[in-house]
Structures are given as C-alpha cells and as structure tokens.
Amino acid sequence: MEIARRNFLTGAAAMGGLAAFGLAGCAPKGAQADAGEALAETGREASATATEGGEVTPEPTPDITIDVDVVVIGGGASGLCAAISAAQNGAKVILFEKQAQLGGNGMMPEGLFAVNSPKQAELGIESPRKIDIIANEFQFNNFRITYDYWSNYIDGSGESVAWLLDLGVVIERVESMFGSPEVFHYGEGGHCEQMIETLIAATDTLGIDVHLNTPAIRLKQEDGAVVGAYAESPEGIILANAKAVILTSGGFSGDTEKVRELVGYDTTYMQTPPNPANVGDGMRMAFEMGAASAPAACLTASRSVGDVRGTDLFVISAGQPFLWLNELGHRYVWEDLGTQSMTLVVRANMAQKKAFSIFDGEEFERLCNEGAPLKRYRTLAHTPLTNLADEIEQALEAPEIEGAKLAYRADTIEELAEQMGIDAEEAVKSVERYNELCEKGVDEDFGKAAEYLIPVKTPPFYGFRETLECQTSLGGIDIDPFNHVVDAEGAVIPGLWAGGSDASKLTMESYNIEVPGSLLGYCVYSGRTMGKAAAEYAKA
Template sequence: MEKNLSRRGFLGLTAAGVALAGAGLAGCSPANTGGNAAAKEDGGDSPSYEPGEIVETIDADIVVVGLGMSGLAAAVQAANNGDAVVGIEATNTTGGNGIGVEGIFAVGTKLQKDAGIEVTPVEIIQTEMEEAQMATNGALWNRFINASGDNVEWLIEQGVQFSGMVDDYLGSGVVSCFHWFEGDVASVGYVPQMTARAKELGVDMRLETSAKQLIMSDGKVAGLYAEDSGGNTLQINAKAVILATGGYAQNQELMEERGWNWDNIIYGGTPGHNGDGLKMAFDVGARSFVSSSTFNCTNICGRGDTFAWKADTFTSVFCGAGMFGTGGAQLWVNEDGERFICEDFAKDNFEMQSVPAMTHRAMYSVFDRAILEAGLAGDPDMLEFVDTDPEDDLCKADSIAELAEYFGMDAAALQASVDRYNELCEQGADADFGKPAESMVPISTPPFYMAKLNQYYLMSVGGIECNIDAQVVNQTKEPIAGLYAVGTDGCMLYRNIYTINVGGTCNGNNVNSGRTAANHAHGYIAG
C-alpha cells in the first residue's frame, strides 16, 4: 500500500482557473461595536476593542474600508461625486483577491456591439432567478444587469483597460458577456488604473491601516477607529462607511457557521480575509447573511501547497477530464464508505463540486488504474508523478480493503459501494443516482486509488445582509443609516451557489455595488 499524490495537491482546477469570481481585499482587523445603546438595541455586542490614545483625527464624508475591486470602485465613484473620501487598507497594496480576476460581466457595451454580440438582459435575469429558486431579489438583478454596460463604459473613462475580447468565458458560459481586462487579469488592466485614478481624484489612501470599530451616534454611523502599522489609533469622522473587506474565508467560526468542515479547508486567496468587516457590522446590529452566502471553492486532493507545477497539463487534463475533485468517471464516497451522489453533477457549473462537502464530514474519490490513465490521457510524466510523489491524502493499493484501512474506513462498507457501482456499470445504467452511462466506468483494474477531497477555498461571497442600495440592514431589515457593504462583503445576487455559467457577474457586482453605495451615500450625506 502506497500513499501518493501530486506535488502536494492534485488539483481539480488550477489557481488561475478558479480566480475568476473576484473580490475586495480585507481592509480591517478585529472589529467590534461602537459601544452605544442604539447598537446594543439592534443586536450589537459589548465592545471588545478599546481605542487607545487618538494620535490623529481625520474628517471625511465617506470612509471606504478595503481597497480591492469593489473598494476601489466605491472610492473612485465617491470622489467623482465630490465627496471627501478616506480609503483604508490593511495590507501594503491595493487589489486583494481581485488581482487574479480576468474580466467582468456586462450587457450592451460598445465592445460587445463592435463584436456583433446581442444579448437580451431578461434572458440572464430569468436564468439567474430560476437557478436561485426565486430566492434572490429580482429587482436587484434587473438593476445590476441594466447598469452593467454603463459600468464598463465608466471604468473605461476612469482609465481601466480592456483587451477588446468579449466571450462566454472560455467556452463555459451560456452568454457572451465576459469582458476581458488588458493582459487578461485585473492586476494589469484594472487595479493600477483605479488606484491611480483614486489618487488623482484626491482620495486619502491609507495603506497598512486596519479598521477596528465603527463609531455610532444616535443609531447612525459617525465614522470609525483604525490603527496604522505602528499601532497608533486613528479616529476617522464620517457620515458614511462603506465596508469592502473581502469576506470571511479565513474566519473559522464563520466558515463553520456556513457549514464547512474547517479541517478540510485549504485557503487559496490573498491574506487578511478574516471576516472583520462582517464582525464590525454585526456588532452594530447588522443582519447576518452568512448561512445563505456563496463562495468560490473547488475540490482538490491533498493540501494544495503548490499549484504552479505543470499548470498547462493541470488545466487541460484535470479540468477537461473531470478528474478527482470535479467528479466524472470516479466513484465518490463519504466517511462511511457510502456512495452519495451522481459524480458528474458539477459538469455544468464547477462551483457546485464542493457543495456536498457541507453535508459530509469528508469526501473521497475512488478509481482504478484504467480510470487514472484515461483521465491523464496516458501522459507518462503525469502518471509517474502520481506514482512517485508521496502525499498523505491519496492511497495506492492492491485491494479496496487496503484503501479503507489507510483512511480508517469500514472495509466492508467501501467494498459494498464499489461492488454496487461496478454492478451498475455492467448494467449500463445508474439506477441509484442517474449518472450518465458514458461516465459509468467500473473500478476493476488494479492498482486501486483513493483520494481525500479537500476544499480549495478562494473567497466567500456575501455575508452581511443589504438592501438594493447596498445599505446594511438590521434584524428587522431596516437600513442602518450611513453603513454600506459592497463586493463580497455584501453581495446579495446569489443563494448558496455562484452561478458561474454566466461568467463575471460576481466581479460585475463588485463594481456595481461599489458605485451604488457611493452614489447612495452621496445623496444621504447631502440630505
């Protein structure tokens, strides 16, 4: 019995392939309540952050917390509106998880028209509503879809560069609405330009500065406390705060609340996404959306320490063949050795592949040598790689019983699942879960393999409940005056799963929600 895997992580998708959803960057550290009666009445906790001596007091109209995709959009829009804007960012650079985003969704742009592409917005709205079982706000989708073309034109006015390519995102989508950035990545076409534009418009950008606590007055946002890299406390007075901190992917408590087994999570995004924006909002009475939020996550085998090795092969073979983490010809079992699903269920939306992980303590992929060789297209280098590079989460053995023993599983139960699966393969029909006959391949050619499926998690999407204007709402769904959440902090477009087959809508929401919050805050301040 051998334990083997790829170079510390047999991927179902490459890191580049799953970076497309986009996000803001975490721009704050542990956040807490403003410590006032109004906050507590709305459900806030007692403050655990005690601000030190205030070394600097800053007056502004709007504070943007986090300068990733959505935070930059909010800061630039607010500055264009003539508001005095402070943008704070916990790291030493802008962009966050958004640096790997390839493009953005839009309908009705000049780029689209020049390419001869015509798309009816209602088709997308109807599709998205149906896939969310009508649980999302259709008015939000309608507003977003119909503003998306203007958002791209606005980005171009701000200096953002697009390659000119518009397609359905690598042939995987249902509509040709994906607008590729210059260089096919936001770190080339979006982040430098929007950062420069914010500075040009006079945004007071404070890097290595972490938001700590919202300041509330009479139930309204009045600013926040922050700390710089030297531990000095800043007080920023403002009538509106826009949270754009990039979600909660590195927060164990919130991840477990969402339903994940933390032991199986491998974080693959940029650092600092600790749910701090969410915690600050919750501390002043915001309503949580964590349990219904979605994510950018794929299954992998192993711990995923290295993703660069033979990236082209991983993309063409592992994605195309549906190997390992994405299902396909393999048999999937849970911790009890029991089959539980039609294994190619995620073929139309690879974001779905990790969803069953929230139902089971652990998931495993079982296959044999014939399936392995077919999946790797007979690539001798890859086959040698699997057979010789040791890894704890994949076992190679001469019998099914040895596989079960390696993973501490009931051998009889696993053997029964394999026998039943082989029986169904011989019958040419999956009477248990309806897997297509062409994907039913018996596990009968030794050696046998079994891989534990861990979840390679890039980002959470949503977490703070907001209304259609990106205003954070309280427990009775009334807006908390002056508080906004944008991007992946406050995304309300999806329920439970990111419908990636309409490519780029998550990043489209980053820009749209950032602009929406800035414009609403401008009116709120003026009023």
C-alpha cells in the first residue's frame, strides 16, 4: 500500500501521534497538523509552511545557527552509525535526538544479520549464497521486493560487522535462528546494549556535536537541494546549515492510527510500542521536501494484553506448549508455528477477531518449576519462571484494557470461555478434541508436533489474550538502492539521505525471521554507508 502524503501530513498530529506522547514540540512553532500538505500537493520549495487557515508562515527564526557538513536526525542504531561514519570520513557532524538519551530501538535486539563477516570466518562458518537469501525474501514478500536493495545490503553486511568490531563492539557468537543459516550475530550477553554503548562512546571520541531533547522540526532547502535542518532545543530554535542531511528518526510505530492507516493492521488492542516517540517525524520532513512515499510494513510481535516485556508472562505469550482458540472457540492454526517463525504467528493471530492461549493447572506448575520448551526473547528454554505465579495474580486483578484483560482463570472451560467472551460450547468441544489428540500423540487436525501436545485437563484453567505490538515500522520514505531520498519521478533530492526504520525497502509484508537480525543489520549498514556517502558529498 503506497502512503498518501496528504493523509500522512494532515494526520500526524491530528490523530494524536505527536500530542498524545508529549511530542507536540516536534512540529514547527505556529504550524498546524497540515503544515506540509500544501507543499506536498503543490510541489513548492519548502521555504514556507501553510497553516490550517491557508496563511503562509515563514521558516522558523533560529535562535542559534551552527555550520556543519552533515546533519543526522535521530540517535538510534542507524543514526549513531551514520554520524560516526560521517565523522570518520572527515565531516563535521551534528546529531539531533528528540529524546533524553541515545540508542532508540537499538537497545532492544539480540543481534544482527550478516554474511561473510570476520566473526563467521573466525568460527569457520560458511555463509549462504546471496541469491538464496534474496530468494527467501522474494517468496516471503510475494515477490514485491526489489533485488538491488537486498543485494547492496548483503554485499555490505560483512563489512558492517568488521566496522563494528573495529569500534570495539563485541560479537559473542553466530548462530542459526528458526532454521535459518548461521547468520545471526549475537551481541555481548545475547543482546545489543554493549553495541549501543560503544557507538555512543564513539560519538564523544570523534567530537560529534550531539544535542539531546532536541527534536528536528523541519529541513532547509535551497534550489531543490537540502542544505540543513531546524531543531527545537531547550535553548531555542537551532538552524544547522549543512551540505547533507541524513534522516534516521525511527519511523512511525508510535502512532497506532498511522499503523492502522498505512499498514492496514487492526490496532484495537495494539500495545504501546517500545519507543512511542517514533511518530513519523522523518517522513513528514521528507515529504515537505518533495520526497515520494513508499509502501510501509511493520515488525510486529504477538503478545498478551498489557505491558509484559521482560516478564515471565511475556515468555508464555504466543508460546508453547499451549492450545490456541479464537472467538468461535475453535483452533485456527498449528500452535507450534512459532518454531518456524514468530512473524507467521502474528499473521495467524491477526486473522482472528480474538485469539487466546489456553493451558491448565498442571502446565502452570510445570512452567513455574521447569520453564517453557521454547526460548522467548532473552529467556532461554527450560528456565523456571519463578515470577510467573505472582505476575499472574497481578494480571488477574488488573483492569481491562479496551475491553480485554491480560489473564483469565476459571475452574471449568465453560466458565473460562464465558470470561474471555468466546463461544463456550464450541470451546468445550475444541478442548475435548485436543485432549483426544494429545492422548494419541498425533495431531490429526493441524499437524502440531507431538512434543507440544500437552492436554488441558487439570483445573484451574488459564487463558491469555493475544494481541499485536508493532515494534517498529519499516519504510515510508522512497529511496534509491543507495539510500538517496527520491521524488515522485525517481530523481534524487540532492543532499538528503534516509535509512533505518525511516526508509527500508527490504520488505513489503512484514519482518521475516528466517533472515534473522535483518532490520538491525540494515540499520548498521544503511547508517554506515549513508554517513560515508554524505561526508564525501559534503567535501565535493
């Protein structure tokens, strides 16, 4: 689905994305929600902004003016890599970050994708062929992706890891995930905090001018080229005159209405994303400069109602060995689908009006004492969930969120189904049939693996509502295969690059876990290559 720039520009603030998260300062002073609409529709150079009444307002009047070579907007993984790379290549760099700290969503992942990396060579791991990786993505995305974007990324991925290692980033190990080749590079301790901390330290070592709590509010354009950016700091409006600007502002996943509008997800029960500050700032500013829109997708997770990240409840969300029922009280997919791809689990659950994980008292005791058979995020398989009992009690007492609760418990399946608002008679039939299959040790209906066929017989019975979390958006700003921002005719807008979550043309459906770590890997790759290109452009 191609994004309509009119809808995006008029809706970014009006739909609550900016104001709801305390980010109204991300719009220029005096500008309204449709600030860029006239620009997008008329193609005027972005030297002025139209207010709601049609009055033309000049660009912000700066309180501070700074001259640099490269402006980087956004201090997540991609922005940090862009700023460091530009500085390494001789550019004077300023980085604007709207939040109080650097790192963004880069603190979340466990690792990144790469092939032909020094770490793989060290471990004697043979990388898969490029065409096999791309073929997997072609099939996953129904052949709606373009070869060149993946080809450039894969070719540069090993060099990106080498670059990170030179900076002092620790890559702990390289493994397969969900049956993928051995391409997933784990950070130190199985997560990427050390990587982000190392990148942050490098910004200081390289003398990059970092401004926190300073959202960029618009770009500056002269003769069709982008030549700087305005940002709103605690000290006033900053104008950074530059020869190149790099957009890495984190996408739009923090605006649930935009996720619904642009990606098509039912956001009724969508959870607050990991970084609600990501509300499409980069897209808005790029569109004001005449950038074209590109189809967008989301990296989604299926999880229970409520913020359970980092808890034992998260481990059992959409996990195994549970029975899954929908609003009809029916099974709807083989529940061990997550052993193939958690992305596919999300799709299966999204196709239902309601989706629940069901298990019994005996399985509850096993979870507490032995853990779950599948790894979930940073919790390893067969790790006792020692906090689960207390967390479930708290969840049972928690109020409903938009008509849904996190957890339900009852002494009978009928009562549990009634609490969850699903067809009780059909739920009883489904549980009885499922228990029969568990006794046989063969799932004749869906083909679920025997090791996950655990009967639901012993009261009390538990139910968990599964819903959607959009962890980050993918794409929105149109780019060429080298991350130059382009207009509707495909012509490069001079001086403007976009990458990371702001501009990724790697997917048209959703995140493919069979190429694990591809988003973080792309953030590093796009940031590193954009920084170098912007520095060279500034010198020229």
